[in-house]
Amino acid sequence: MAFLEVKNIVKNFGETKVLRGVSFEMEQGEVFSVLGSSGNGKTTLLRCLNFLETADEGEITVGGKRIFPPEKGKAKEGNPCTFGMVFQNFNLFPQYNALQNVTLAMNIKSQNEIKATPCKGAERRRRLKEAYAQNEETAKELLARVGLENKMKNYPCELSGGQQQRVAIARALALSPDILCFDEPTSALDPELTGEVLKVIKQLRDEGRTMIIVTHEIEFAKNVSDKIIFMADGVIEEMGAPEDIFEHAKSEKTQNFFAKTEVEQ
Amino acid sequence: MEHFQEILMELCEGFGNTVLLFAVTLLCALPLGLLFAFGSMSKFKPLQWFMKVLIWVIRGTPLMLQILLVSFLPQYVFQVPTKQLASALNLSINATMFFFVAVAFVINYACYFSEIYRAGIETIPVGQYEAGKVLGLTKNQVFTKIVFMQVVRRILPPMSNEIITLVKDTSLAQILGVIDLLNAAKHAVNEYVILTPFLYAAIFYLIFNGLLTLLLGWVEKKLSYYKV
Ligand SMILES: Nc1ncnc2c1ncn2[C@@H]1O[C@H](COP(=O)(O)OP(=O)(O)OP(=O)(O)O)[C@@H](O)[C@H]1O
Numbered sequence: 001m002a003f004l005e006v007k008n009i010v011k012n013f014g015e016t017k018v019l020r021g022v023s024f025e026m027e028q029g030e031v032f033s034v035l036g037s038s039g040n041g042k043t044t045l046l047r048c049l050n051f052l053e054t055a056d057e058g059e060i061t062v063g064g065k066r067i068f069p070p071e072k073g074k075a076k077e078g079n080p081c082t083f084g085m086v087f088q089n090f091n092l093f094p095q096y097n098a099l100q101n102v103t104l105a106m107n108i109k110s111q112n113e114i115k116a117t118p119c120k121g122a123e124r125r126r127r128l129k130e131a132y133a134q135n136e137e138t139a140k141e142l143l144a145r146v147g148l149e150n151k152m153k154n155y156p157c158e159l160s161g162g163q164q165q166r167v168a169i170a171r172a173l174a175l176s177p178d179i180l181c182f183d184e185p186t187s188a189l190d191p192e193l194t195g196e197v198l199k200v201i202k203q204l205r206d207e208g209r210t211m212i213i214v215t216h217e218i219e220f221a222k223n224v225s226d227k228i229i230f231m232a233d234g235v236i237e238e239m240g241a242p243e244d245i246f247e248h249a250k251s252e253k254t255q256n257f258f259a260k261t262e263v264e265q
Numbered sequence: 266m267e268h269f270q271e272i273l274m275e276l277c278e279g280f281g282n283t284v285l286l287f288a289v290t291l292l293c294a295l296p297l298g299l300l301f302a303f304g305s306m307s308k309f310k311p312l313q314w315f316m317k318v319l320i321w322v323i324r325g326t327p328l329m330l331q332i333l334l335v336s337f338l339p340q341y342v343f344q345v346p347t348k349q350l351a352s353a354l355n356l357s358i359n360a361t362m363f364f365f366v367a368v369a370f371v372i373n374y375a376c377y378f379s380e381i382y383r384a385g386i387e388t389i390p391v392g393q394y395e396a397g398k399v400l401g402l403t404k405n406q407v408f409t410k411i412v413f414m415q416v417v418r419r420i421l422p423p424m425s426n427e428i429i430t431l432v433k434d435t436s437l438a439q440i441l442g443v444i445d446l447l448n449a450a451k452h453a454v455n456e457y458v459i460l461t462p463f464l465y466a467a468i469f470y471l472i473f474n475g476l477l478t479l480l481l482g483w484v485e486k487k488l489s490y491y492k493v
Pocket residue numbers: 013016018036037038039040041042043044045
């Protein structure tokens with residue numbers, strides 16, 4: 001059984017059929033890139049994995065545990081955080097500095113955990129304080145790993161796009177998700193800033209992170225991925241190792257797509 | 266400067282009521298307005314419609330009419346004479362009148378505030394909610410930890426306007442005989458047959474609003490460390 005199993009995900013927005021049965025499997029430590037032309041449901045697929053959309057049909061299993069559809073009774077509130085998400089336009093919290101952006105979710109998680117224990121009053125406050133200090137250490141390490149040790153106290157509006165996206169990556173790593181998803185992480189960036197973000201993603205791959213990356217950076221996808229998923233019309237048109245997809249695509253749609261992007265580049 | 270001392274004393278007393286009404290209205294209407302805003306954005310349609318109609322009616326009719334309505338309601342609809350209500354509430358008649366005024370003010374201002382809150386909440390990009398959700402926050406946590414501060418930041422300028430207006434609106438309390446600042450000034454003008462009490466009252470209002478403007482400006486500046 002594979003680490004991540006996505007089976008037959010279907011998603012419609014009213015009459016628009018966006019995903020018509022997407023299935024794939026993935027092992028821990030693998031990196032997949034999702035390519036395809038605009039409007040083919042790449043973002044929607046990531047959003048279904050992260051429960052930002054509820055798939056109409058299908059099943060998602062991670063590490064042998066079914067996380068979608070949720071078991072009856074317990075559902076809805078709170079995301080199990082098996083997946084992390086890095087958005088195209090960062091979505092950092094503007095009122096928090098880089099460090100606080102990263103610690104926020106960790107601190108809330110600590111609160112929930114400590115509230116669930118019977119300890120009260122001063123003891124609870126002491127444990128919370130301890131947890132917060134620990135979280136801050138973790139956050140500092142994460143920010144250092146994305147090369148922002150000097151920007152911890154800066155607010156998002158004081159950071160460049162590339163720096164903001166790196167904070168967003170650190171924030172997504174904070175809860176150590178099993179699988180990290182990126183939705184066009186460099187599309188909103190000036191060309192000279194994409195490099196620093198791609199470098200961080202590459203570094204995460206070398207650390208053995210499991211990642212799904214939706215991107216238009218063909219060269220990058222080729223270098224970083226174990227497998228390429230090519231999507232067309234709401235299904236996976238073709239999937240395989242980068243060299244197979246790029247050099248010997250079987251499907252005509254895939255060939256056309258790469259022929260077109262080559263001309264563009 | 267005849268009777269200056271007496272006039273000042275009377276005005277100060279009136280000013281006390283003005284400040285009290287201002288503070289009560291603000292303290293109650295700010296949270297109530299937020300609840301109204303949630304109501305008017307509720308997915309539960311009947312509640313949403315009820316709130317929208319209420320807000321439309323309250324914003325579309327004079328505050329003075331609402332004050333009169335509140336004061337007559339117990340007597341005319343529930344057949345409870347105001348005196349009886351006053352003793353039931355353990356309040357003097359004057360205090361009861363103040364109470365009526367305050368109720369009308371709170372409801373009126375909650376409606377105005379709720380529209381400001383709603384506009385503020387609706388400008389927060391959906392990405393903020395989504396980023397919170399994928400980090401495992403519940404809806405309440407997303408609102409309290411992420412959205413609310415951004416809303417406050419955005420609505421502070423229109424809120425400030427409304428708060429300054431509230432200071433001046435308090436003078437409507439005299440319709441029920443409440444001795445607010447302006448009413449006290451009016452009494453003094455009649456009593457001493459001079460116009461200066463109006464001038465003093467104006468100075469009181471100006472100083473009060475001046476201080477408020479400074480305070481709100483300071484808060485705004487405090488919050489402008491980030492852009493939304
Ligand atoms: N909330 C929604 N309501 C209705 N239609 C939607 C919604 N979200 C996406 N769609 C539609 O679903 C289709 C796929 O959208 P999606 O964003 O997944 O494409 P994409 O492959 O990510 O495209 P791009 O490369 O431009 O980002 C589009 O036709 C879009 O209009």
